[in-house]
Amino acid sequence: MNTIDVTAAEDIELRILATRARRNVLRMLDAGGSGHLGGAYSCIDIVTALYARVLRHDPANPGWTGRDRFLLSAGHKALAQYAVLALFDYFPAEVLDTYGAFGTVLPGHPDMKKLPGVEANTGALGHGTAIAAGMAMAARTSVESWRTFVLLGDGELAEGSNWEAFAMAAHHRLGNLTAIIDVNGLQISGEAEQIMGMEPIAEKMRAFGWVVQEIDGHDYRQILDALGRARVDTSAPTAIVAHTVKGEGLGRLAGTVGSHYWTPSREELGEAFIELDRRLVSLGRERVA
Amino acid sequence: MTGRDPRKAFGAAVHRVARENDDVVAISVDSGLSSGLGGMKDEFPERYIEVGIMEQAATGLAAGLATAGRIPVLCAIAPFVTARNFEMFRNDVGYMRQNVKIVGRNAGLSYSPLGPTHHSLEDCALARLIPGIAVITPADCGEIEDAVAAMIAHEGPVYLRLGAGTVPDLYETGSFRWGRGRTLSRGDDLTVISSGHITAEVIDAVLALQKQGIDVEHLALSMVEPLDHDLVVEAARRTRRVVTVEEHYVRGGLGGAVAELLAERCPVPLQVMGAPHRFISSGPYRDVIEGCGLDAQSIADRAAEFVRATAPVTTHG
Numbered sequence: 104m105n106t107i108d109v110t111a112a113e114d115i116e117l118r119i120l121a122t123r124a125r126r127n128v129l130r131m132l133d134a135g136g137s138g139h140l141g142g143a144y145s146c147i148d149i150v151t152a153l154y155a156r157v158l159r160h161d162p163a164n165p166g167w168t169g170r171d172r173f174l175l176s177a178g179h180k181a182l183a184q185y186a187v188l189a190l191f192d193y194f195p196a197e198v199l200d201t202y203g204a205f206g207t208v209l210p211g212h213p214d215m216k217k218l219p220g221v222e223a224n225t226g227a228l229g230h231g232t233a234i235a236a237g238m239a240m241a242a243r244t245s246v247e248s249w250r251t252f253v254l255l256g257d258g259e260l261a262e263g264s265n266w267e268a269f270a271m272a273a274h275h276r277l278g279n280l281t282a283i284i285d286v287n288g289l290q291i292s293g294e295a296e297q298i299m300g301m302e303p304i305a306e307k308m309r310a311f312g313w314v315v316q317e318i319d320g321h322d323y324r325q326i327l328d329a330l331g332r333a334r335v336d337t338s339a340p341t342a343i344v345a346h347t348v349k350g351e352g353l354g355r356l357a358g359t360v361g362s363h364y365w366t367p368s369r370e371e372l373g374e375a376f377i378e379l380d381r382r383l384v385s386l387g388r389e390r391v392a
Numbered sequence: 393m394t395g396r397d398p399r400k401a402f403g404a405a406v407h408r409v410a411r412e413n414d415d416v417v418a419i420s421v422d423s424g425l426s427s428g429l430g431g432m433k434d435e436f437p438e439r440y441i442e443v444g445i446m447e448q449a450a451t452g453l454a455a456g457l458a459t460a461g462r463i464p465v466l467c468a469i470a471p472f473v474t475a476r477n478f479e480m481f482r483n484d485v486g487y488m489r490q491n492v493k494i495v496g497r498n499a500g501l502s503y504s505p506l507g508p509t510h511h512s513l514e515d516c517a518l519a520r521l522i523p524g525i526a527v528i529t530p531a532d533c534g535e536i537e538d539a540v541a542a543m544i545a546h547e548g549p550v551y552l553r554l555g556a557g558t559v560p561d562l563y564e565t566g567s568f569r570w571g572r573g574r575t576l577s578r579g580d581d582l583t584v585i586s587s588g589h590i591t592a593e594v595i596d597a598v599l600a601l602q603k604q605g606i607d608v609e610h611l612a613l614s615m616v617e618p619l620d621h622d623l624v625v626e627a628a629r630r631t632r633r634v635v636t637v638e639e640h641y642v643r644g645g646l647g648g649a650v651a652e653l654l655a656e657r658c659p660v661p662l663q664v665m666g667a668p669h670r671f672i673s674s675g676p677y678r679d680v681i682e683g684c685g686l687d688a689q690s691i692a693d694r695a696a697e698f699v700r701a702t703a704p705v706t707t708h709g
């Protein structure tokens with residue numbers, strides 16, 4: 104077993120980091136006026152944990168060939184990755200204020216040729232896992248051996264190309280590949296299960312030959328335990344089915360379909376900043392205590 | 393004229409470059425052996441990746457491998473690696489600018505008995521629509537061998553279009569030049585431009601036209617993207633009329649590319665010959681080609697009529 108322990112103090116640090124990341128997302132919305140907040144907030148605890156504790160990466164050398172790869176198949180969750188990359192100094196925080204502007208390096212969907220740290224140009228759903236499988240396959244025959252992590256949404260699972268890629272990764276025994284499925288249960292038109300039922304997701308992934316773990320995607324002990332177990336090189340790829348809340352982190356948006364693409368008024372945005380800032384103060388007190 | 397099978401020439405050429413370049417990997421969608429890649433599979437099984445009949449994931453896989461320096465060659469029946477997977481071709485290979493080589497074999501009407509699902513009459517148009525994709529359309533097996541070496545040497549995404557059956561040898565091996573066309577005959581009355589495996593048929597049509605006293609400039613383009621602009625424009629300026637011939641729909645392929653170029657730089661009468669823009673009935677290859685007016689005699693007849701129709705009005709006084 105190769106799990107990653109999380110002490111109480113580390114848990115607070117991770118929650119502070121993720122709250123700062125959520126604040127970075129608001130900063131981008133402040134600049135651009137709107138964005139895919141809901142899915143970014145449902146996965147942002149996982150993305151934070153990956154960069155803080157799991158990925159072998161070097162912000163000063165983002166093209167390091169031995170780096171672990173992390174890519175979004177659900178490319179519309181790019182705000183989460185941008186927010187975390189900024190925290191880890193992949194680019195100056197001021198760049199967040201270019202979100203929404205013509206020619207920004209932070210487009211609505213990620214572009215690997217524009218922003219160091221981005222591994223693939225996703226946004227059209229159902230592409231990421233096959234690309235990730237290629238990266239994982241290349242790692243097996245490279246001198247430097249990296250791991251590949253791909254994050255999908257649950258609504259995205261209706262795209263058949265995912266299931267091609269799931270079959271392929273299992274058939275080729277890509278034990279160095281981990282897919283994290285952000286199951287927030289909501290998509291643009293409503294409840295995922297009402298629009299196109301893909302449950303039981305975990306059972307389907309097992310049937311496709313993946314090692315499957317189910318976790319609460321906002322609980323750092325569970326997130327890091329699962330990512331730690333995935334690190335054990337097995338002969339099968341690992342799927343982490345993460346149950347999450349869309350828009351998690353802002354009281355009035357959490358669990359709402361409306362958070363999917365949020366166009367806040369100035370007042371709503373101001374209130375959201377206040378809510379996160381209060382959260383940071385309270386976490387700071389927990390840290391001291 | 394001697395002839396060879398394009399698939400065998402292609403497969404052997406990939407096998408040869410794989411011996412020299414460890415980064416070359418073949419991806420098979422249950423298609424590698426019928427693409428002539430059996431030799432590659434036998435000698436380099438670890439660089440022959442079989443994924444079964446899944447062209448979408450295969451294209452993404454290729455892009456992922458390329459991000460780590462591999463040079464994937466994905467070859468299958470043309471519609472399945474251009475139309476079926478178009479968004480993966482566009483985004484994962486094109487937009488991500490990955491060094492992936494997509495190879496559509498049995499392009500055009502070479503699977504004529506199998507009907508429109510297996511005809512590939514829009515693959516050139518689809519590939520040409522994606523920014524940054526080089527499109528190579530070899531006319532014979534020697535040119536295929538050259539094209540394979542050139543596409544591996546070229547750093548960037550490529551679409552290579554192959555015919556099938558027995559293709560006559562036309563050119564000296566080693567004479568392919570990236571982005572450059574060939575002048576097969578010189579003339580002042582009419583420019584005929586062809587690309588791909590139908591060029592052999594066009595050579596016969598040009599001979600028939602010359603027998604009628606029509607002085608034909610025949611250009612054979614080895615690539616549709618980048619198109620050899622200077623060669624085409626120079627000939628069009630001189631002959632003042634142009635015919636294009638391809639085993640592809642009359643929309644969006646070689647004819648479309650030439651039309652776009654000439655409209656801008658040298659507007660002259662242009663006749664685009666290819667498959668009519670409808671789903672083509674299945675049947676024996678020669679019958680289907682004749683049905684589309686793409687046999688040498690039909691090409692010559694239509695071109696001669698085009699020359700008459702576009703002849704300058706002469707006044708007798």
